[in-house]
Amino acid sequence: MGENIILGVIGADVHSVGIRILDYAFTAAGFKVVNLGVMVSQQEFIDAAIETNASAILVSSLYGHGELDCRGLRERCEEAGIGRILLYAGGNLVVGKTPFEVVENRFLAMGFDRVFPPGTSPEEGISCLMADLKSRVRS
Amino acid sequence: MDAVLLADIGSTFTKVYSVDLDHIELMGRAQAPTTVHTDVMDGFERALFELKTLTGSLHFSRKLICSSAAGGLEVAVSGLVESLTLKAAKHAALGAGAKVIRGFHHELTNEDLGYIKEHNIDIFLLAGGTDGGNKEVIISNARHIAGLGVNFPVVVAGNRNASDQVTAILKNAGMDVFVCPNILPDLETMETGPVNNIIRQIFMDRIIKAKGISALNELSDNDIVPTPYAVLKASKLLSEGAGSLPGLGCLMTVDAGGATTDVHSICDGYTRDDVLYEGLQEPRVMRTVEGDIGVRWNIDSILALMGELPGDYDGFAERVKKDPSVLFGPEGAAFETEVAAKAVETAVGRHCGTLTKQFTPRGARFVQKGKDMTGTRALVATGGPVSRSSKPLGIIKGALFNESNPESLRPENPDIYIDTDYIMASAGLLSEISEEKALIYMNKYLRRIETGVRND
Numbered sequence: 001m002g003e004n005i006i007l008g009v010i011g012a013d014v015h016s017v018g019i020r021i022l023d024y025a026f027t028a029a030g031f032k033v034v035n036l037g038v039m040v041s042q043q044e045f046i047d048a049a050i051e052t053n054a055s056a057i058l059v060s061s062l063y064g065h066g067e068l069d070c071r072g073l074r075e076r077c078e079e080a081g082i083g084r085i086l087l088y089a090g091g092n093l094v095v096g097k098t099p100f101e102v103v104e105n106r107f108l109a110m111g112f113d114r115v116f117p118p119g120t121s122p123e124e125g126i127s128c129l130m131a132d133l134k135s136r137v138r139s
Numbered sequence: 140m141d142a143v144l145l146a147d148i149g150s151t152f153t154k155v156y157s158v159d160l161d162h163i164e165l166m167g168r169a170q171a172p173t174t175v176h177t178d179v180m181d182g183f184e185r186a187l188f189e190l191k192t193l194t195g196s197l198h199f200s201r202k203l204i205c206s207s208a209a210g211g212l213e214v215a216v217s218g219l220v221e222s223l224t225l226k227a228a229k230h231a232a233l234g235a236g237a238k239v240i241r242g243f244h245h246e247l248t249n250e251d252l253g254y255i256k257e258h259n260i261d262i263f264l265l266a267g268g269t270d271g272g273n274k275e276v277i278i279s280n281a282r283h284i285a286g287l288g289v290n291f292p293v294v295v296a297g298n299r300n301a302s303d304q305v306t307a308i309l310k311n312a313g314m315d316v317f318v319c320p321n322i323l324p325d326l327e328t329m330e331t332g333p334v335n336n337i338i339r340q341i342f343m344d345r346i347i348k349a350k351g352i353s354a355l356n357e358l359s360d361n362d363i364v365p366t367p368y369a370v371l372k373a374s375k376l377l378s379e380g381a382g383s384l385p386g387l388g389c390l391m392t393v394d395a396g397g398a399t400t401d402v403h404s405i406c407d408g409y410t411r412d413d414v415l416y417e418g419l420q421e422p423r424v425m426r427t428v429e430g431d432i433g434v435r436w437n438i439d440s441i442l443a444l445m446g447e448l449p450g451d452y453d454g455f456a457e458r459v460k461k462d463p464s465v466l467f468g469p470e471g472a473a474f475e476t477e478v479a480a481k482a483v484e485t486a487v488g489r490h491c492g493t494l495t496k497q498f499t500p501r502g503a504r505f506v507q508k509g510k511d512m513t514g515t516r517a518l519v520a521t522g523g524p525v526s527r528s529s530k531p532l533g534i535i536k537g538a539l540f541n542e543s544n545p546e547s548l549r550p551e552n553p554d555i556y557i558d559t560d561y562i563m564a565s566a567g568l569l570s571e572i573s574e575e576k577a578l579i580y581m582n583k584y585l586r587r588i589e590t591g592v593r594n595d
Contacts, residue, residue: 043326050271068415068497068506075220076326081273081298095498 003133004054006045008036011069015062018091022058025122031129042073046080055136056086056129064095067106074111086132090116090125142166143572144199145565146183147366148206148355149173151397151464153182155190156565157197160572163579165560167193175209179352203568204359207366209350212236212342215260217243219267219276224297226419227322228266231296231331233426235338236368237262238399240430246276247283255284260291261346262338265305268298270324281305285312292341296322296334317341323419331422339364361571369567370394371403371426374519376566377581378405381574387517391550392563393487393538395479395522397435397463400486402427408492408510408548417508421492425510429486434479434524435463441481452477476533479524484537492548507548513540515550519585521558531557532588556585 005026009019016038023035034048045057057077059070070089077083089112094103100117107115114128141160146153152170159166169189174182191197214237218225225244232239240258243251255263263284267277277297284293285308295305296319309316319333343362347353355363364372370392380386389406403426409416431440438459442448448456455474458465467475492509520535528534532555540551562584570577 046326065504068417068504071417072222075222079220079223079267079272079323079326080269081271081275083273 002030002032003056004032004034004052005056005058005129006034006036006048006052006054007058007060008040008045009038009060009062010040010042010045011061011063011065012039013061013063013065013069014038015060015091018062019060022060022122022125026058026126026129029126029130042069042076045073046076046082049077049082049085050080054085055133056088058125059087059089060091061089061093062091064092066091066093067103070107070110070112086114086129086136087112088114088116088125088129090120092118141200142197143569144187144202145568146186146202146204147369147564148179148183148204148208148352149366150207150209150211153186153208154561154565155183155186156562157190157194157199158565158569158580160200160576163576163583165562165580165584166197168560169193173208175350175352178354179208180354183355183358201360201572202358203361203571204355205364205366205369205564205568206347206352206355208352210259211238211367212338212346212365213238213240213259213261214264214338215239215241215243215255215258215262216264217247217266217280219273219297220244223326223419224266224268224323227329227331228264228296228334230329230422230425231322231334232264232338233428234331234371234422234424235335235342236365236371236426237338237342238428238430247280252283252287256287256289261349262341263291263293264334264338265293265295266297266322268301268321269326270299270321272298274298274301274304277301278304278308281308285309285314288312290314292317292345294319294334294337294341296320299324329419329422339368361568364567366564367394367401367426367428369564370401370521371424371567372570373563373567373577373581374403375405375424376570376574376578377517377519381570381578384575384578387554389512389515390517390519391487391490391512391515391538391553392519392521393483393535394563395482395486395520395524395534396433397523398433398437400429400432400482400522402429402486402490404490404510404512404515406510406512406515408512409507410514411507411511414494414505414507417506421510425490427486427490429482429489432482432486434475434482435459438463438478441478441485444485445477445481472529475524476528476530479528479534480537482524483520483534487538487549488547493546494548495546509548511548513548513551515553517556518550518553519556519558519563521561521563523561525557526559526561531559554587556587558584559586560584
């Protein structure tokens with residue numbers, strides 16, 4: 001009875017290794033992972049989430065365009081009727097030496113629920129997702 | 140000779156034009172104050188009388204009318220997300236020639252509902268949700284509106300899967316409902332055409348009557364259209380051409396008025412292949428209205444944008460505030476030009492998109508938001524201040540691309556056309572008889588003043 005979650009690398013990014021590791025780890029933890037692969041548009045993330053009644057969208061980005069690619073995703077989710085879905089982002093989200101706190105705050109302001117820096121272990125993401133889903137059920 | 144009468148029943152003036160269709164010649168034009176509070180026909184008859192003193196007695200084979208009298212067409216719109224369905228809804232209403240008096244997003248608040256109840260809204264456009272998307276907000280907003288006990292026509296153009304329920308709620312409250320396809324069926328597509336048509340249909344069928352100007356209906360040989368729609372139609376024709384006559388291509392019309400400043404563009408604003416696009420793409424045929432930017436009734440906000448004024452300008456400004464219809468002699472020309480230039484600069488800036496630099500591992504990339512108008516071939520300047528001015532270039536220069544603000548994608552190197560005789564709305568009307576004749580009429584009476592003017 002695992003929850004459906006959507007996984008993908010957004011935009012024109014083709015880094016495919018990390019997403020395979022996440023797919024493996026989240027599946028092993030009991031989630032039903034819909035892995036959309038690389039070069040996924042916002043529309044594809046949203047369509048897949050609607051079809052599968054997913055409880056979270058996990059966006060990966062490693063090529064430094066992450067902020068551009070992710071802008072407006074929350075608003076589009078609202079319009080598409082899944083405004084409350086959990087949105088996670090992780091990877092090399094912004095180019096350069098921007099401190100992670102700055103990047104995190106930008107993504108939180110864009111409506112993401114959690115933001116992960118490079119080097120985060122899959123387990124950390126999994127425990128965050130479990131905690132968020134549990135608190136959703138309670139509220 | 141085949142003479143037709145074209146009339147623009149404006150909020151302040153009723154303007155009449157007689158055009159000889161055989162020679163495509165403007166035989167004369169005249170105006171008189173619009174009289175909506177007594178009988179709209181009084182002002183019309185007076186303008187016609189003035190016209191006939193110029194042209195002599197005439198028989199008109201046809202009479203065509205547009206109107207922005209009695210507040211024009213006042214539409215309130217609501218969507219779900221501001222940058223998505225609300226934006227699409229605004230474009231749909233503006234493209235029909237309406238005035239968007241308020242735009243709401245997400246759930247209507249008590250304050251919003253208070254506004255809707257108190258203001259005499261002509262039409263409410265209710266949107267929200269893509270097809271198969273969010274239903275809750277549009278349904279809840281329909282309930283709120285139904286509960287107000289007011290009666291205005293409601294155009295429903297939201298999530299198709301919520302339409303039945305929304306329609307039932309409004310009809311049960313005794314309201315007239317017009318259902319259209321969703322203005323945002325999916326997150327990439329804006330579909331404003333059907334809403335656009337239905338709004339003009341409602342305007343013609345009922346709003347004219349409701350505003351006590353239905354005598355115009357009996358007089359006219361056309362379906363009366365809102366004046367801004369006639370201007371948009373003329374602009375479209377000038378850009379696209381008609382029959383064997385070529386158009387001017389990418390075009391922008393700036394209509395600086397006493398109360399508002401309108402900008403129309405007929406242009407595909409998304410042609411660069413070296414930039415990333417952000418946000419919903421705006422329509423090729425697009426109209427924006429700046430309700431806070433008008434050189435007479437809304438001069439305060441323009442003055443605020445101008446910052447510190449030269450000493451003698453204060454006096455002129457005070458006189459405009461006391462009497463918005465005051466006319467100045469040559470001594471006020473510099474003041475009027477600068478105020479109008481600021482209005483044009485601001486309105487065009489809001490209409491055009493922006494290009495900003497973002498840094499990525501592969502170097503700088505450019506992100507475009509809104510329409511790129513730098514390739515505009517023709518810039519048409521119309522409106523009272525422009526037709527009155529002896530130096531219209533001084534007004535229109537504010538519309539042009541400026542090196543000091545390169546992010547704003549304004550027209551870079553257009554040919555400039557001045558509407559000295561104030562004919563754009565009448566040209567839109569004339570196009571209902573013959574598009575080719577309307578185009579020849581515009582080519583004849585718009586004054587092309589300079590090519591390749593740059594604002595530097």
